[in-house]
Amino acid sequence: MKTAKTSYMFDMLLFELRDIVGKDYVSVRDSDREVYSVDYFWLPEMCHDRQGRSNITRPMADFIVHPADAEEVSKILRIANNYKIPVTAWGGGSGSQGGALPVFGGIILDTKRMDTIYKIDELSMTVEVGTGIIHEILEGELKQRGFSTMHDPGSARCATVGGFIAHRGTGVLSTKYGKIEDMIVNMEVVLPTGDIIHTLTVPKTACGPDLNQIFIGAEGTMGIVTKITLTIHRLPEKREFRAFIFKDLETGLRVGQRLVSENLQPAVIRLYSENETKEVIKKVLGIEKTGAYMVYGFDGNSEMVDLQLKYAYAIAMSEEGEDLGAELGAQWWENRYKFFFPPYMYRLPQLFGTLDTVASYSNIQNVYNAMKDVVEKQYPMARFIGHFSHWFPWGAMLYGRFIIDNPPEDPHEAIYLHNSIWNDALRAAMAAGGVLNEHHGIGLKLSRLTPELYGNAFQLLRNIKTTLDPNSIMNPGKLGFGV
Amino acid sequence: MKITEKELNTIHACRYCPMCRHACPSEFINYKESDTPRGRAMLLYSVYKGGKPFEESTIDAIYNCFLCGACKSWCEGQEIGGYDIPELIKFARRDIVEQGLAPQSVANIRNALLAYDNTFGIDKSLSYTASIQEKQANILYLLGEGVNYKHPEIARAFTQVLDSCGEEYTLLKDEPTSGKELDLLGYREEAKDKAGRLLKRIRATGCMTVVVSDPLLYDALRNDYPAWGTSFEGEVLHVSEYLLRLLQSGALRLKPNPGKVTLADSEFLGRLNKIYEAPREVIASVPGVEVVEMQWHHEYMQSAGEAAFTFDDRVFDRGKDLGEKISIKAEEAQADMIVVLSATAKQHISATTTLNVLDIAEFAYQNIDKKG
Numbered sequence: 001m002k003t004a005k006t007s008y009m010f011d012m013l014l015f016e017l018r019d020i021v022g023k024d025y026v027s028v029r030d031s032d033r034e035v036y037s038v039d040y041f042w043l044p045e046m047c048h049d050r051q052g053r054s055n056i057t058r059p060m061a062d063f064i065v066h067p068a069d070a071e072e073v074s075k076i077l078r079i080a081n082n083y084k085i086p087v088t089a090w091g092g093g094s095g096s097q098g099g100a101l102p103v104f105g106g107i108i109l110d111t112k113r114m115d116t117i118y119k120i121d122e123l124s125m126t127v128e129v130g131t132g133i134i135h136e137i138l139e140g141e142l143k144q145r146g147f148s149t150m151h152d153p154g155s156a157r158c159a160t161v162g163g164f165i166a167h168r169g170t171g172v173l174s175t176k177y178g179k180i181e182d183m184i185v186n187m188e189v190v191l192p193t194g195d196i197i198h199t200l201t202v203p204k205t206a207c208g209p210d211l212n213q214i215f216i217g218a219e220g221t222m223g224i225v226t227k228i229t230l231t232i233h234r235l236p237e238k239r240e241f242r243a244f245i246f247k248d249l250e251t252g253l254r255v256g257q258r259l260v261s262e263n264l265q266p267a268v269i270r271l272y273s274e275n276e277t278k279e280v281i282k283k284v285l286g287i288e289k290t291g292a293y294m295v296y297g298f299d300g301n302s303e304m305v306d307l308q309l310k311y312a313y314a315i316a317m318s319e320e321g322e323d324l325g326a327e328l329g330a331q332w333w334e335n336r337y338k339f340f341f342p343p344y345m346y347r348l349p350q351l352f353g354t355l356d357t358v359a360s361y362s363n364i365q366n367v368y369n370a371m372k373d374v375v376e377k378q379y380p381m382a383r384f385i386g387h388f389s390h391w392f393p394w395g396a397m398l399y400g401r402f403i404i405d406n407p408p409e410d411p412h413e414a415i416y417l418h419n420s421i422w423n424d425a426l427r428a429a430m431a432a433g434g435v436l437n438e439h440h441g442i443g444l445k446l447s448r449l450t451p452e453l454y455g456n457a458f459q460l461l462r463n464i465k466t467t468l469d470p471n472s473i474m475n476p477g478k479l480g481f482g483v
Numbered sequence: 484m485k486i487t488e489k490e491l492n493t494i495h496a497c498r499y500c501p502m503c504r505h506a507c508p509s510e511f512i513n514y515k516e517s518d519t520p521r522g523r524a525m526l527l528y529s530v531y532k533g534g535k536p537f538e539e540s541t542i543d544a545i546y547n548c549f550l551c552g553a554c555k556s557w558c559e560g561q562e563i564g565g566y567d568i569p570e571l572i573k574f575a576r577r578d579i580v581e582q583g584l585a586p587q588s589v590a591n592i593r594n595a596l597l598a599y600d601n602t603f604g605i606d607k608s609l610s611y612t613a614s615i616q617e618k619q620a621n622i623l624y625l626l627g628e629g630v631n632y633k634h635p636e637i638a639r640a641f642t643q644v645l646d647s648c649g650e651e652y653t654l655l656k657d658e659p660t661s662g663k664e665l666d667l668l669g670y671r672e673e674a675k676d677k678a679g680r681l682l683k684r685i686r687a688t689g690c691m692t693v694v695v696s697d698p699l700l701y702d703a704l705r706n707d708y709p710a711w712g713t714s715f716e717g718e719v720l721h722v723s724e725y726l727l728r729l730l731q732s733g734a735l736r737l738k739p740n741p742g743k744v745t746l747a748d749s750e751f752l753g754r755l756n757k758i759y760e761a762p763r764e765v766i767a768s769v770p771g772v773e774v775v776e777m778q779w780h781h782e783y784m785q786s787a788g789e790a791a792f793t794f795d796d797r798v799f800d801r802g803k804d805l806g807e808k809i810s811i812k813a814e815e816a817q818a819d820m821i822v823v824l825s826a827t828a829k830q831h832i833s834a835t836t837t838l839n840v841l842d843i844a845e846f847a848y849q850n851i852d853k854k855g
Contacts, residue, residue, distance in 0.1 A: 024513055029540035031526055035516040038499065038525065045499045048525065051533040066514045093516060094501050112514045136505040144778055144815070157557070158501035341559040342496040342566070 001083045002105065003062065010062070013083065017065055017107075020075045025066040025113070033060040036090060036108050041098035041445060042352060042418065047411060049348045056411040061088070061102035066110045069130075070188055070196045070226040073109065077224070078194035080107060080473045086483075088475045089220035091160030092134060096354060097443025099167060099219045103477040111162050114226055117141055126185055128229045131162030147232045150177035150267075154340040165225050167441025168217040172336055175260070175391045176267040176299070177233065179439060181216045188227035189215050192469035196226075214464065219441055220475040222468050239299035240309060241268065241329030244321035245291040249273050250365060251319050252292040253388065253396070257361050258315050259296060260391050264308050268297035269391045270332070273368070276385035276401075284344050285331055287324070294321070295332040351407035351418055353445075355400035355425050356438045363433030364388070364396050370428040375402045379421055390438065397438040400425070423449065442479045450480030484578040486531045493571045494531065497524035503554040508786040508805055509547050517544040520554040520568045527575055537584050545579065546589060548572045549805070550667060551786035552754040576669030585669060593670050596677075600660040601628040611635035612658040622652040623690035627697020629826025631658055634842070637696055637826060641722055641844035647851055648734040652694075655684050663703040667790050675711050678703065682713055691717035694725045696844065698751035698789055698825050705756055721752055723762035723824065723843045730768050738852035741771030745818035747809050747828050748784035762843050766822055769850045777812040785809050787828035806831030813838060822846050 003010045005028070017026045027033075037058040038044040047056045062085075067073045080087045086106030093100055102108050114130035117138065121127070127149070129138055135149075136157045142148055151164065152171035163169070164180040165187075177183070186199045199211045215222050246252040252271040259266050272281055277293040287293065294316075298308040317323070338344055346352040359367045368386055375384040382402045390397040402421055408414045426436055426449060436446050436453050451458040458480060465472075465481055476483045486494075501521045504510060509518045516522045523544055529535045550569045558565050579585055585593070595604035607613055610631045624645070630637045638654075645652050662677030685693060693715065695701040704719045720728070729735035744766050752758040759781050767774050779785050788805040809832050813821045820839045823829045833840035841849065 027515060029517075029543075030538055031517040031522075031540035031544050032515055034529065035519075035522040035525055040499065040501070048498075048528070051529060052535075064515075090516075092501060092504065110514060110516070112510075134505040140778060157506075158504045337502070338559050341502055342500055345500075347495075347499070 001085055005062070013079070013085075014063065016079050017063055017076065020072050020079075021065055021067050025068075027064040028062065032064050036061055036064055036093070036102065039093045039098060039100045040096045041101070041443065042096075043098060043415065043445070044101060045348060046351075046414060050411050054411045059101065059103045059105060061108040062105050064108045064110060066113045068113050070190050073190040073224050073226055074194040074196055076107065076109060077190060077192060077473070081193060081471050084471050085473060086476050087473050089162070089166065089224050091132065091163035091166070092155070092158045094155045094158040095163060095167060095441060095443060097167065097437075097441045097445040099441050099443035099475070099478055100163075101444055103444055104483060106473075109224065111160060111224070111226075118227070120145060120147070120232070122147075125232050126229050127232050128227065129161060131165065131225050131228055132160050135159055135161055135164070142232060143235065146235050148235055149183060149230055150233050151180055151183060154337055157337070161228060161230070162225055165216055165228065166219045167443070168439055170390055170397075170439040172270070172389070173267045173299075174389075175269055176265055179390070181213075183231045184212055184216065185229040185231060187212055187215065187225050187229070189223045189225050191223045192471075192474045214468075217441070219443065219479050221465060221479050221481055222474065236299035236305075238302040238305045239267070239297060239333075240305055240326060241295055241297035241333050242309065242313065242316075242326050243293065243295045243324035243329040243332060244316050245277075245289045245293055245324060246319060246321050247291050249292045249368070252294050253361075253365055255294065255316055255319050255321065256388060256391055256396060259312055260393060262311070262315065264312050265298070266296050266308070266312065266391075267299045268295065268333075270295050270387060270389055272387040273385060275383070276387050279385055280339065284335060284338055285328070287328065289322070289324075291322070295329045297329065297333065346401070346403055349407065351404040351414060353402055353418065353422060354440060355402065355422070355429070356397060356440055357400065357426070357429045357434035357436070358390075358392075358395060358397040358438040359429075359432070359434040360395040364398060366432040367429050367434040368398055368400065370432040371398075371400050371425045374424045374428045375421060378424055379404075379417075381406070382421065398434070422446070444478055447478055447480050454480075484574070484581055487574070489567075490571050490574045491531065493566045493568065494524050494528050496566045497521060497568060498528045499525070502559065503557040506553040506557045506783070508551060508553065508788075508808075509549055512547075512801055512804055517541075518547050523548065523568065523572065527571065530575075537579055537582065542579055542584055542586060545572055545575045546586060549786050549788055550790040551750040551788070553783075553786060556754055556782040573667065573669070576667075577671055578669075580669035589668050593665060593668055593673070596660055596665050597673065600657075601632050602664050603628070603632055605632050607657050610657065611638050612654050612656055615654045615656055617656050617688065618653045619689070620651040620653040621690060621692060622650060623685060623688050623693045624652050624654050625693060625695045625697070625700055626654070626658055627695065627700040627826070628660060628664070629830070630696045634826040634829055637829070637842040637844050640842070640848035641696065644726070644729070644735065644844065644848050644851065647853070648729050650729075650734075653688055653690065655688070659684060661700045661703040663699045663707065666703075666707060667699075674707075675713070678708055678711060678713055682708065682715060685715060693717060693719050694722055695719065696722050696826070696842070698749045702751040702755050721758055721761070721824070723758065723765055726765045726843065726847050727761045730765065735847070736852040737769045737847065737850040739770035740850050742819040743773050743775045743817060744820045744822055744846075745775050745777050745813050745816050746780070747777075747787055747813070747821055747823045747832060748780055749824035749828065750784070750786055750789050752824055753784060754782060762822065762824060765843060765847060775816045775818050777809070777816045777818075779812065785812065787823070787825070788831050789825050789827050791827070791831075802827070802831040803834050806833075807835035810836035810838065820846075
């Protein structure tokens with residue numbers, strides 16, 4: 001149901017929502033509607049940027065609601081079902097895929113009031129927390145007690161824990177500690193119909209399918225995760241890094257694969273392509289070298305870290321790496337967030353996108369080459385850079401990026417160009433063995449390509465969605481699902 | 484008002500950057516995106532580049548900012564400029580005022596400042612300085628409105644310390660406002676007028692050393708007045724700096740008083756004037772005292788709401804929300820006492836804890852070694 005603000009039905013709905021969460025926690029004010037219409041996706045930013053000099057507008061929510069707990073979320077979803085109103089969950093609004101945008105209006109359900117730390121279990125090494133907590137705040141509380149989730153993404157200061165779950169987020173220490181989905185013990189979820197459920201107390205059971213997996217990465221289309229138990233770790237006694245330059249990307253990829261397959265358990269491996277070394281590493285770290293920059297790091301017991309570093313060094317030198325030393329490795333770690341801050345990040349008026357994908361070691365170089373070829377050959381106004389951030393036993397993640405410094409001024413032309421690059425680059429990646437995304441999610445940005453990625457299996461996803469959300473109220477327009 | 488290049492640069496840097504949101508105290512009052520640095524920069528972009536008029540909810544978002552500077556402290560781009568959201572907000576407030584759009588609650592505070600020289604609208608005859616006699620001295624002690632009207636015990640403590648050290652000092656009878664509060668609300672020209680009046684009174688005393696309790700007043704004398712071309716020629720010290728000077732000269736001695744004491748840093752003394760160590764050194768001068776730090780301290784302090792005078796009990800009742808966060812952290816640090824640097828911090832924090840909360844002047848007075 002779409003309700004005009006001048007209609008008495010608008011007042012009736014507003015009253016019902018205020019009755020649940022209190023008057024202070026529902027907003028229909030213009031300033032809030034405006035701010036919640038832009039997340040970290042280039043598209044709404046561009047449209048906001050060009051207001052006043054183009055006719056393009058942004059979809060806005062009708063109601064912004066701030067529930068305190070699962071009970072209030074449940075009541076909101078029951079109302080939304082009664083009136084068939086879209087509900088889009090919003091955490092920190094730092095997603096780059098448009099996953100939190102209220103593209104069909106309705107309710108924005110801001111989760112940030114659900115920010116309680118319920119329990120830190122120092123024996124089981126877990127923390128139970130509301131999903132609306134800003135991750136940096138959670139980490140601060142854990143650090144005081146000598147712990148960390150070891151989830152350390154660039155968005156730590158602005159994203160909520162729920163946001164990470166929604167799009168399968170990852171952090172710079174993922175090679176050792178895993179992505180967010182590897183850290184989840186159990187969760188409380190409000191289903192689209194308003195029912196509140198809890199998944200099994202522990203995840204490694206032989207009691208049928210793991211229900212957590214229905215909601216992890218579902219971007220709020222299957223329900224709202226309101227509470228989560230995550231694993232935690234003791235802060236390491238030692239964490240040390242070392243940086244190298246390798247003659248080319250191929251050599252660097254071989255070194256990364258060896259660090260993993262020879263079971264050295266690095267916490268961090270980050271390898272930059274030759275052109276990203278030239279463009280970004282020079283700009284942010286001031287290192288001017290030709291070749292592919294790599295930094296790796298180990299953490300844990302001091303003696304073990306020393307041994308790991310010794311063996312890793314031997315691998316790097318056997319591949320003729322130029323050793324830049326521990327200091328330049330530590331410099332990368334200290335500046336790891338800087339890449340995402342102005343003026344270092346890419347920003348308007350540039351047109352840009354992060355084509356992150358993941359593939360097996362057998363395919364990852366081909367995926368990189370395929371994406372790079374498409375961007376550079378079909379779109380000569382664009383440049384392509386990439387680095388490899390997250391390494392698994394079977395493959396690695398590519399953080400490819402395209403940048404156009406002078407995109408079309410007309411927003412409609414700019415959107416067409418943006419989408420064309422995404423379609424062509426990701427189809428090339430999929431043909432070479434890659435997927436649509438590794439840790440930023442699908443959102444609005446890649447929704448149209450999701451059925452193509454899944455093939456026949458997409459019907460299964462759709463069936464699950466229809467069963468859980470018969471009125472299709474949950475985050476419509478995302479993850480390949482329509483209205 | 485025509486937007487300046489500096490403010491526009493801040494808007495462009497911050498409008499889509501959420502990286503300091505975790506530190507913004509105003510966001511965690513109502514949890515609204517419009518109450519974040521990013522949200523405010525986006526709204527101001529719409530005004531200054533999108534051609535939108537200031538509408539009511541945007542104006543509210545601009546006045547909901549505590550001007551504490553946490554966003555600037557956490558901005559990673561500090562070597563580039565540490566994008567200055569508080570300055571942007573102050574610019575926007577001046578524009579709102581110039582356009583005649585200030586909310587009634589803000590206009591009421593301005594009217595109180597003009598009529599009574601304080602934001603509370605309390606008659607001057609009820610202030611601490613109403614009953615004092617000015618005298619010839621080398622040192623002038625300025626209280627600021629929070630001490631003068633709400634927490635005179637802080638002034639009593641500091642003057643007793645000065646007396647016990649044999650210092651010759653004076654106060655200003657009916658101490659006038661510095662204009663700082665007017666400027667923070669967007670009334671710069673009226674603020675400058677008040678600044679001129681205060682300076683005239685200061686100069687008339689002949690004192691070349693001014694010691695100040697209130698961080699807002701201190702910041703006005705140290706930074707605003709010079710920027711407005713009306714500098715005070717003498718030295719300006721915060722009470723904590725002067726106490727340290729007395730300790731170092733041997734004029735002030737403190738007796739043993741074992742316990743754990745934590746300091747609630749001041750936004751305006753710390754972030755804007757880098758006064759972090761003087762109060763810690765004063766506290767540590769008490770034999771037996773262990774200075775314990777809260778989780779967030781120095782430039783990463785939690786805001787006590789020193790510029791939240793628009794948020795006090797009369798208007799939005801938000802100061803205590805900020806004070807409570809500091810109280811929790813002080814208790815986590817297992818402190819026995821919280822030392823504060825402003826009357827506002829004392830008011831906001833003491834309302835939310837059973838711990839003893841003392842201004843630095845009260846702390847020094849409580850621990851004076853009278854035998855020395």
